[in-house]
Amino acid sequence: AQKITQTQPGMFVQEKEAVTLDCTYDTSDPSYGLFWYKQPSSGEMIFLIYQGSYDQQNATEGRYSLNFQKARKSANLVISASQLGDSAMYFCAMRDPGGDFGNEKLTFGTGTRLTIIP
């Protein structure tokens, strides 16, 4: 079964510093996708970035980048130049290619609560 592990329940980072949120995964399927979502205190789930297992380069989206190390099965989120608005819960998720219909589902980690300190 697919599994996502986020080992940092909480992090405090000084504003303007870079921050790395850890995510490791476990799957026997060669084709998978990894996602990061942000959940601010208002509660909505905001998609940040996606990395496919066959992608040759690390994904980037503005200040977000994904440090994808396939052999180590890790997909860490890097936020450059952190801002106060980055304070939120961050969830790593993996697309599960299995299931009754052979279709895509997401398995989520338990999340990391990031607090940016002014």
Add this chain to the structure above:
Amino acid sequence: NAGVTQTPKFRVLKTGQSMTLLCAQDMNHEYMYWYRQDPGMGLRLIHYSVGEGTTAKGEVPDGYNVSRLKKQNFLLGLESAAPSQTSVYFCASSYPLGSSGRTDTQYFGPGTRLTVL
């Protein structure tokens, strides 16, 4: 463009009562999902649908039923609510993996906070 919407936003039920949560999406996505989020845990999949008229069980389906009568709507029903169903419920939708020129990123609604007394 509203994206994914959920109604209601908040609801309090007594044990044994029933209710239906409505999810609607205007992105013409084929796939729709219902998740629940509990403290200290990530989101867990309840049921999902790969198209109109088709539904399937997720990780935690017991106590819930779903229907997808229209492509844009996905309903989650609780026939006899229990305190263990107190949670925040999220709906999401996506294109299928491999859809030409599209990604399978799931887009979420704002959530419904349900309390069962």
